[in-house]
Amino acid sequence: MTSSAQLKETSARQVEPWQDLSDDYRAAATRMIEFHMMSEIVGPVHEFRWVPRAPSLQAKLVFAAKSQDEVGHGLMLMRVCQDLTGKSRAEYMEQILDGPPRFMNIFHYPWDEWVDPAIVAWLIDGAEIERQATLLRSSYGPYARAMRKILKEEGFHHHCGRYLIGQMMAGTREQRAAVQRGVDRWWLRTLAMFGPRDENSKHGPKLMAYGLKFAQNEALRQSWLTKFVPQIRAVGLEVPDDNLAYDGETGRWTYTEPDWQEFSSLLRGGSPVGAELQRELRQARGISAWLFSED
Numbered sequence: 001m002t003s004s005a006q007l008k009e010t011s012a013r014q015v016e017p018w019q020d021l022s023d024d025y026r027a028a029a030t031r032m033i034e035f036h037m038m039s040e041i042v043g044p045v046h047e048f049r050w051v052p053r054a055p056s057l058q059a060k061l062v063f064a065a066k067s068q069d070e071v072g073h074g075l076m077l078m079r080v081c082q083d084l085t086g087k088s089r090a091e092y093m094e095q096i097l098d099g100p101p102r103f104m105n106i107f108h109y110p111w112d113e114w115v116d117p118a119i120v121a122w123l124i125d126g127a128e129i130e131r132q133a134t135l136l137r138s139s140y141g142p143y144a145r146a147m148r149k150i151l152k153e154e155g156f157h158h159h160c161g162r163y164l165i166g167q168m169m170a171g172t173r174e175q176r177a178a179v180q181r182g183v184d185r186w187w188l189r190t191l192a193m194f195g196p197r198d199e200n201s202k203h204g205p206k207l208m209a210y211g212l213k214f215a216q217n218e219a220l221r222q223s224w225l226t227k228f229v230p231q232i233r234a235v236g237l238e239v240p241d242d243n244l245a246y247d248g249e250t251g252r253w254t255y256t257e258p259d260w261q262e263f264s265s266l267l268r269g270g271s272p273v274g275a276e277l278q279r280e281l282r283q284a285r286g287i288s289a290w291l292f293s294e295d
């Protein structure tokens, strides 16, 4: 266990990979950044599928650009992880394609109809922005710097999603109903994405103590609710939660809790959907590995 003096030292300043980092700090940073990296590489398989299926040329362009950005985020974070751990890119690709499914809960659900990718871009890239904005100050220098580019591109994704949703909401009754179905499907998944309340979070307190992250899960969720509940209602959609209420005195939202058991089972054990994303990437590697190898 690291002493509180060490914790204080590492949270007070930004550190670089060549510095003498404690094993405990390096392990905590690796765990957090590998999770983010794997999400950025596995998750976009959902988006690739929606490039040919998107209903307009503009929408295809949006999802082609978004997929490219996400893979770029993955590559950037892989370099950050390589510096931390000394693993090669080939070793990381093995870990991502054949290892345990350590990526965000939202990639474990199917994207069934056209509104799903648009809802994800709007609500979930919006949630990512909330989280990543605080990571600009992360104590691990290379991660904080990577976040500058990632954050700008997540902003583009969010605005694309918002635009596409706006178009559908200005369309037919069927289109508006499809968007409402999408919000109904993704609401609790998005709330869960921020992670459990901090008192129930296994790794959160250490990440905060090391300054690897700066905001508690619940604070980020509250801030997202403050921004997105009005956004959702403003376009004529309903928030699918009868318990949702804002307390003006405390400045806090109460809401129906996501299914935290499901959340932790997805993060620990994965899902058929997540396994299919990994399988698709493995298959692609199987076809082209003779032609191009990771260095």
Ligand SMILES: [Fe+2]
Pocket: 040, 069, 070, 073, 150, 154
């Ligand atoms: Fe991303």
Ligand SMILES: [Fe+2]
Pocket: 070, 125, 153, 154, 157
């Ligand atoms: Fe994104």
